[in-house]
Amino acid sequence: MESLSNKKKVLDQKPLTLMERMYLPAIFKGMGITFSHLFKKTATIRYPEVEREFSTNFRGMHSLKRDENGKERCTACGLCALSCPAEAITMIAAERKPEEKDLYREEKYAATYEINMLRCIFCGLCEEACPKEAIYLDGPIVPADYLRKDFIYGKDKLVEEPLVMKK
Amino acid sequence: MSDKVKVTIDGITVEVDNGTTILNAARQIGGDIVPPAMCYYSKLEGSGGKCRTCIVKVSKGSEKDPRPMPKLVASCRTTVMDGMEVLNITSPEVLEARAGVVEFLLINHPLDCPVCDQAGECDLQNLSYEHGLQQTRFEFERRTFERIDIGDKIQLHMNRCILCYRCVFVADQITNKRVHGILNRGDHSEISTYIQQVVENDFSGNVIDVCPVGALTDKTFRFKNRVWFTKPVDAHRDCNHDTCNGKVTLWYKGENVLRVTARKDEFGEVEAFICNECRFDKKLTADWVIEHPTHIDDTSVIASNHYETLIPLHVIQPNEALQAANEIELHKKVKY
Numbered sequence: 001m002e003s004l005s006n007k008k009k010v011l012d013q014k015p016l017t018l019m020e021r022m023y024l025p026a027i028f029k030g031m032g033i034t035f036s037h038l039f040k041k042t043a044t045i046r047y048p049e050v051e052r053e054f055s056t057n058f059r060g061m062h063s064l065k066r067d068e069n070g071k072e073r074c075t076a077c078g079l080c081a082l083s084c085p086a087e088a089i090t091m092i093a094a095e096r097k098p099e100e101k102d103l104y105r106e107e108k109y110a111a112t113y114e115i116n117m118l119r120c121i122f123c124g125l126c127e128e129a130c131p132k133e134a135i136y137l138d139g140p141i142v143p144a145d146y147l148r149k150d151f152i153y154g155k156d157k158l159v160e161e162p163l164v165m166k167k
Numbered sequence: 168m169s170d171k172v173k174v175t176i177d178g179i180t181v182e183v184d185n186g187t188t189i190l191n192a193a194r195q196i197g198g199d200i201v202p203p204a205m206c207y208y209s210k211l212e213g214s215g216g217k218c219r220t221c222i223v224k225v226s227k228g229s230e231k232d233p234r235p236m237p238k239l240v241a242s243c244r245t246t247v248m249d250g251m252e253v254l255n256i257t258s259p260e261v262l263e264a265r266a267g268v269v270e271f272l273l274i275n276h277p278l279d280c281p282v283c284d285q286a287g288e289c290d291l292q293n294l295s296y297e298h299g300l301q302q303t304r305f306e307f308e309r310r311t312f313e314r315i316d317i318g319d320k321i322q323l324h325m326n327r328c329i330l331c332y333r334c335v336f337v338a339d340q341i342t343n344k345r346v347h348g349i350l351n352r353g354d355h356s357e358i359s360t361y362i363q364q365v366v367e368n369d370f371s372g373n374v375i376d377v378c379p380v381g382a383l384t385d386k387t388f389r390f391k392n393r394v395w396f397t398k399p400v401d402a403h404r405d406c407n408h409d410t411c412n413g414k415v416t417l418w419y420k421g422e423n424v425l426r427v428t429a430r431k432d433e434f435g436e437v438e439a440f441i442c443n444e445c446r447f448d449k450k451l452t453a454d455w456v457i458e459h460p461t462h463i464d465d466t467s468v469i470a471s472n473h474y475e476t477l478i479p480l481h482v483i484q485p486n487e488a489l490q491a492a493n494e495i496e497l498h499k500k501v502k503y
Contacts, residue, residue, distance in 0.1 A: 075281045075282050076390075077280070077281030077282070077286070077393070078392075078393035078395070078396060079281070081396070082393075082395060082396075082468070082471065093390045093391075093392070094390065095389065095390050106279070106281070106282050107282060108281075108282045108390050131280075131281050132281060
């Protein structure tokens, strides 16, 4: 009976030829292919010393932004924590003192701001929820570590470096 | 005249007492057709008529005089007539006018919701979410005031005030001595104690609850937490005060009571005013008898991650037929 798809191939197993039975030519041919790859461009890179170029919409580690005067933008409104589907973000708000006016943008700021990088799924909803443009997932890949506690990133790791003015 | 009159609001007919306002008639029906109210407060005499958010269209004046009213009317101040027909959400004219009113209310509002403690339970926030524009057309500077501490427990942010006068009515009617009021006229009006006097009486804390925006806020709760991360629980205690019944809502975060407020009904009005001792001084679980979690509307942001009853998913609900069929498997000690 003819097959419906006509894709069936009947394989017939012929006995090996003399060349195939000699074994070594095929081995040398294979080794030749392996050896030729030594001179080709490698597909891998030496991460973390070398990093690949990310696409523009890549979402990596979070960073808490500062405004053009170097003040922290975050006001601890809690919308990022509310929108977070993995419940990775926690924060404690505090009131700005008059002498801290250069440090924080609004009268309320995040005294502690923690992201659990093991919980985070890098969905970017916090970025979308933020009304103050304070959080962006524009960092590198979150590095590996040994202890769980070291994956809870506080403000020391998240807040952007203050802008240094060039003279 | 008979005691009961018939009124039709958005096609729903209801029989109410003679002399009821349109707003209260709509509240008896309930649901979406209730006009929003920023200044009217059923527990405060004389409130209402200031914010104009509750405007409705009267398409038929009454049975005797079926002419429509020429302009949109404030439903909190207009009493019903027999056979009156009112359009609220079914009239595009009303919705457009209400959006205009919201725009006016927001002219001087700082929109600092990320900082404001009222965010999440703010009437103006809900109203502007429903009716407001994305952007302001106001090109001038907003009026600004300094923050004022009214006593050590209440803080006044005059920037956020919409001049609804509710707090003034509270001080007039609930407390025995009013020391704050409204100064100046028009755009310059402000709530003030004039020489920043301390508002001191047992019921002064209620101005926090009646404020529809974040102008009067609890200083003991200031920046403690966002409203939607706290868990509201109904509780009561034996209050020694004559007029306070001690029935409150406690707002928990973990094991701590972050703040105490009066219980609010579906229209955002308190059920009973509570005294300052209950509100500010009793912040331990031991002080209260806890009743049950407060019911929160599903549409509120506070409802996120709050569950009143445990409703297990279908997959973990016990299925007796299935259990009986697999009895041997279920009670087997070793798997293999």
